[in-house]
Amino acid sequence: MTLAVTGATGRLGRRVAERLSASGTPQRLVVRDPERAPSLPGAEVVRAEYADGAAAQRALAGVTTLFMVSGAEEPGRVETHRTFVDAAVAAGVRHVVYTSFFGAAPDATFTLARDHWATEQHIAASGLDATILRDNLYIDFFPLMVGDDGVLRGPAGEGRVAAVTQDDIADAAVAVLREPAEHVNARYDLTGPAALTLREVAATITEVTGRQVSYQDESLNEAYASRAAYGAPAWQVDAWVSTYTAIAAGELDGVTTAVATLTGHPATSLAEHLSALPAG
Structure with missing residues (x-):
C-alpha cells in the first residue's frame, strides 16, 4: 500500500475512500476506530491517532502518498497535526495532500482557519511534497x-460565501490522489459555482425545499447570546461566530474554477445539492 487515507470514518474521508475503492485504487485507511471504518475492496484498515506519533509512524510504513484530513476541532489541533506530520516524515512518506480552509492565514477572521495556516506552515517546513486543498465552507x-x-x-451582514459540496471536494481530492506527481506543491482553492449572501441561501432553501427559511443578521452580542444555550466551550463558540464574521469580512468570497479543472465537471450549486437530497 503506497497510498494512505485518513478520516475514512468521517464525512469527507469516507467519500474519498469509497471513490478510490470504486476506481480500483489500493489504499490503507488510517483511523482511530477500526470498527467504524468502511469495508471496501482494495482497502486495509490500520488503527492510529494523530496525537500518537509512534502508532502513526507504524501505520504509515511503506506509504508514499498521504491524504490527511484535518483533525477534530479542539484547542490542541495544531500540535496534534504537527505530531502526525512528523510521524509521516519519519515513516518515509514523500507527499501529503492536506485538507485546509479557504483563506487560511495567521490573522484569519475564522479562528479555525488559523490552525490550518499553522499546519500548512509545518508541512512546508517538513520537507514533504505537498498539495493543499483549501476548502470553502461546506454547502x-x-x-x-x-x-x-x-x-x-x-453576524454575516451581506457578505458572500462561495460554499462547496463535500462531494465536489472528494472528487477533487481523488483526482489529485490518483495522479499525485502532477500536483506537487500546488494549492487549490475549492469553491462552489457562486458566492451567495446568507439571505440568498435562505431564499434558495425556501424555493427548492418548500421550507420557509429566513435570514436574521445578528450583532456580535446577539450571536453569542443565541448560542449560549448550547453550553459549548468559549473557543468553540468563538469558532461558530467567526464563521459568520468571516463571511461579513469578505474572506469566504471569491469563486474559483478549481473543482472543474480537477474533476472535469462543474461545481455543484446550492440549488442542485438541495434538489438531490432525499425527501424529508
Whole structure:
C-alpha cells in the first residue's frame, strides 16, 4: 500500500475512500476506530491517532502518498497535526495532500482557519511534497445551520460565501490522489459555482425545499447570546461566530474554477445539492 487515507470514518474521508475503492485504487485507511471504518475492496484498515506519533509512524510504513484530513476541532489541533506530520516524515512518506480552509492565514477572521495556516506552515517546513486543498465552507451544512424556527441567523451582514459540496471536494481530492506527481506543491482553492449572501441561501432553501427559511443578521452580542444555550466551550463558540464574521469580512468570497479543472465537471450549486437530497 503506497497510498494512505485518513478520516475514512468521517464525512469527507469516507467519500474519498469509497471513490478510490470504486476506481480500483489500493489504499490503507488510517483511523482511530477500526470498527467504524468502511469495508471496501482494495482497502486495509490500520488503527492510529494523530496525537500518537509512534502508532502513526507504524501505520504509515511503506506509504508514499498521504491524504490527511484535518483533525477534530479542539484547542490542541495544531500540535496534534504537527505530531502526525512528523510521524509521516519519519515513516518515509514523500507527499501529503492536506485538507485546509479557504483563506487560511495567521490573522484569519475564522479562528479555525488559523490552525490550518499553522499546519500548512509545518508541512512546508517538513520537507514533504505537498498539495493543499483549501476548502470553502461546506454547502452541505447550510440546511443544518437553520434553527427549528426556520431562521438562519448570524453576524454575516451581506457578505458572500462561495460554499462547496463535500462531494465536489472528494472528487477533487481523488483526482489529485490518483495522479499525485502532477500536483506537487500546488494549492487549490475549492469553491462552489457562486458566492451567495446568507439571505440568498435562505431564499434558495425556501424555493427548492418548500421550507420557509429566513435570514436574521445578528450583532456580535446577539450571536453569542443565541448560542449560549448550547453550553459549548468559549473557543468553540468563538469558532461558530467567526464563521459568520468571516463571511461579513469578505474572506469566504471569491469563486474559483478549481473543482472543474480537477474533476472535469462543474461545481455543484446550492440549488442542485438541495434538489438531490432525499425527501424529508
